[in-house]
Amino acid sequence: MRPDLRQAWGNKVLIGDGAMGTFLYQKGFPVGISYEELNLTSPEVIGDVHRQYIEAGAQVLESNTFSANYDKLSKYGLESRVDEINRAGVRIAREAAGKDGYVVGAIGSIRGGKRNNISTDELKRHFEQQIHSLLSEGVDGIVLETFYDVEEMLLALSQVRKVSDMPVISQFAVEDIARTLDGHTMTEAFRIVSQEGADVFGFNCRTGPNGMLRALETLQGVKTLPASVFPNAGIADYVDGEYRYGASPEYFGKMAVQFADMGARIIGGCCGTTPAHIAEISSALTNYIPSPLPEPSMEDVDRDRIVLHEHPEQEQGMEQSGEPTLVDLVKERHTVIVELDPPRDLDITKFMKGAEALKRAGVDALTMADNSLAVTRMSNMALGHLVHSRTGLRPLIHIACRDRNLIGTQSHMMGFDALGIDHVLAVTGDPARFGDLPGSSSVYDLTSFEIIRMIKQLNEGVAFSGKPLKQKAKFVVGAAFNPNVRHLDKAVQRLEKKIASGADYVMTQPVYDPELIVKLREATKHLDIPIFIGIMPLASGRNAEYLHNEVPGIQLSDEVRERMAGLEGEEGRSMGVKIGKELLDVAAEHFKGIYLMTPFMFYEMTAQLTEYVWELSDRRLSPLFH
Known part of the structure; x- marks a missing residue:
């Protein structure tokens, strides 16, 4: 029975x-x-x-x-x-x-x-x-x-x-x-x-x-x-x-x-x-x-405290300075963009410490995603303004098609212009139903192609509605690119359409295979805009398996997964930085644009990799950029 x-x-x-x-x-x-x-x-x-x-x-x-x-x-x-x-x-x-x-x-x-x-x-x-x-x-x-x-x-x-x-x-x-x-x-x-x-x-x-x-x-x-x-x-x-x-x-x-x-x-x-x-x-x-289930012990019930940050001092507005754009810089030398995730709560202390550390390491821009993976985070517009006013770092802000209709998107871009934030990355955005507020709606009034074209339209002094504006914006617009695909040639063809829409530069998903970096260079050498090759150091063996198996657009080689297997904590991060440096050895040879992504707010890892780029390029930091 x-x-x-x-x-x-x-x-x-x-x-x-x-x-x-x-x-x-x-x-x-x-x-x-x-x-x-x-x-x-x-x-x-x-x-x-x-x-x-x-x-x-x-x-x-x-x-x-x-x-x-x-x-x-x-x-x-x-x-x-x-x-x-x-x-x-x-x-x-x-x-x-x-x-x-x-x-x-x-x-x-x-x-x-x-x-x-x-x-x-x-x-x-x-x-x-x-x-x-x-x-x-x-x-x-x-x-x-x-x-x-x-x-x-x-x-x-x-x-x-x-x-x-x-x-x-x-x-x-x-x-x-x-x-x-x-x-x-x-x-x-x-x-x-x-x-x-x-x-x-x-x-x-x-x-x-x-x-x-x-x-x-x-x-x-x-x-x-x-x-x-x-x-x-x-x-x-x-x-x-x-x-x-x-x-x-x-x-x-x-x-x-x-x-x-x-x-x-x-x-x-x-x-x-x-x-x-x-x-x-x-x-x-x-x-x-x-095995038998463990005996109960309720002593470990969480008693999380809400940490409030101090009220920040009043910040001055960020003015358009006329300094060289990232597109200008990368034509002359290696240029490093580092991504740091906005916090998911109201405390920005650690985020700002990370921005300051990356500033000291010599990054050329700090980039902030727009609620990536459809998870609610602090406004990257506000943080971009604070980063620039407190550290002097150039903010590069992602803007997703998911969260705003045409009205909201133009309003958002006008706000960026008023704050002097002129570097943006246009992305589609992960569907809202898979984020932390599944009851919210995905808007998608625009595709990634259309949002690039319409942002560049603001540079012509024309609103999304077609009406003339009293002045022109000065946006430098990036496009996202995933090289971790079976048919790289088809992905490049899609990228060419983004360039035709007005993209000024390209930022890729993280790459973990040196051979793919070489293939990517060969496949894109005909493009006349700079490519920032994406590298994200791995934090642990579990992190490696998660990225490889569960996150769209990320593919790890078997060799990398084997090296990370079973590593956690400092040991895992140390190996992640080591692998990152090996990837940079190849990336810096073929691309002047480097895009580093910070895992889990471990900004010390991307600071180390930034400094390694400067070692590879034998660049000496100068007051012009710092």
């Missing part, structure tokens, strides 16, 4: 299934339809997806009911079919699971990361309705997944516990592992949810395996329940109008063992994962024997 779910995960690690929505998207079902309605209109399609996961080794199937609640279905005129859709979803999964597999009824967050879009009473009614339908059809358990705050999780959990002692898996979606959207640390969330009757505490969506591993680490010492882990296949890349995920099945298999070692008893996949990912997880955990 098959054991129930609680007995099953007590004795072994169960293999969960993978993505449903993104898998259907890959099969040609468009975004904008109700995938849950397919339980009624195309049950054979849903059944086939379930069967592929079972054949790959999945032991636990989630019903295709994630958004099958009254609120979500009402957007498609399906609110009267909540019961019918949920019951059909369970029946289809049950048939595919067979006598040995388990079926859990999937219930997703209704708020979806938005705090006030639906009342508490409505939430309770909608959860109650969906739970009743799932339980009536005979599921083996309930999975509450992709919840962003403890409050909504407790609402859903309480509705289950009112009517059943069925096993409940409670999964949060957290991009920043520190806190839920309603302010609870992960250890606090664990304590609250476990006290309210959850059987499993876990994570899904929002991040890839590396983020999930970090999330599990926050629970060490307090976690007494089994954990569940359903990561995305890395960070989604938006290419040619499609979402693509890069984390390989082999990487998932490797990470699955680490999850199990940290107490995960159900391991599957979320967005971007496929039966191939599940097959690797299943293979990696064959004959795996889990």
Whole structure:
């Protein structure tokens, strides 16, 4: 006789299934339809997806009911079919699971990361309705997944516990592992949810395996329940109008063992994962024997303090100085741009210390991203102004198409001009749904080509509307370029279009292969604008694996990954700088433009590499630039 779910995960690690929505998207079902309605209109399609996961080794199937609640279905005129859709979803999964597999009824967050879009009473009614339908059809358990705050999780959990002692898996979606959207640390969330009757505490969506591993680490010492882990296949890349995920099945298999070692008893996949990912997880955990869960110790519950910075003294405006542009400088000598991420809170102390250290190292410009990876950070416009006024460093500011419509983009550029910030990098921007505020919208009024052209239009004294301006701007506009692609020639052709749109210089994604640096030089030698070759020192072995497997546009060589494997802390950073210097040996020979990216605010690393560039070029710092 098959054991129930609680007995099953007590004795072994169960293999969960993978993505449903993104898998259907890959099969040609468009975004904008109700995938849950397919339980009624195309049950054979849903059944086939379930069967592929079972054949790959999945032991636990989630019903295709994630958004099958009254609120979500009402957007498609399906609110009267909540019961019918949920019951059909369970029946289809049950048939595919067979006598040995388990079926859990999937219930997703209704708020979806938005705090006030639906009342508490409505939430309770909608959860109650969906739970009743799932339980009536005979599921083996309930999975509450992709919840962003403890409050909504407790609402859903309480509705289950009112009517059943069925096993409940409670999964949060957290991009920043520190806190839920309603302010609870992960250890606090664990304590609250476990006290309210959850059987499993876990994570899904929002991040890839590396983020999930970090999330599990926050629970060490307090976690007494089994954990569940359903990561995305890395960070989604938006290419040619499609979402693509890069984390390989082999990487998932490797990470699955680490999850199990940290107490995960159900391991599957979320967005971007496929039966191939599940097959690797299943293979990696064959004959795996889990260790007993640790005893509880709540002494480590976080008590994070908010650190306030001192009120800065009043800054003077930055005036356009007429100093040579980066394009002018790089024609004459090696020129170094260093990226330093704006802080994610209100304390700029460390950021400014980093800017000052990089200034002393001799960088030519400090560049700041525009909420990269769709994660909210301090305004790079404000920081650019502060950096220049306090240190004298030239700010180079990224501007993304994602966050502002045409009105906001022109307004933003006019603000840059008023502050004298004249160097910008135009980027598309990562989709908002994959950042820390998934309920926010991606605007994309402009493509990266169009934003370059329209910024240069301001240099002609013409507004985006076509109306004349009273004066002309003086923007020097950069374009982003990813050389870590299979067909470099096609990527260069795309870059040529950006240059035709008006790009003045190019900044590349980080490169970790000396041979690729040489190939890139050969492939771009016909271009008449400077290229700043990107190099980001690795901070640890884990950092290397994360970048290689989960971050779009970054590819590490096997040799680099092997050298970084297992290295952490100072040892890892030391090796990262060493590898960075070796890359600079090649990069400085073929490119005068160097673009260094600072990992995790370890600005000492990029300061060392900046000084190494000057050693290579035998440049002596002069008062002209400092």
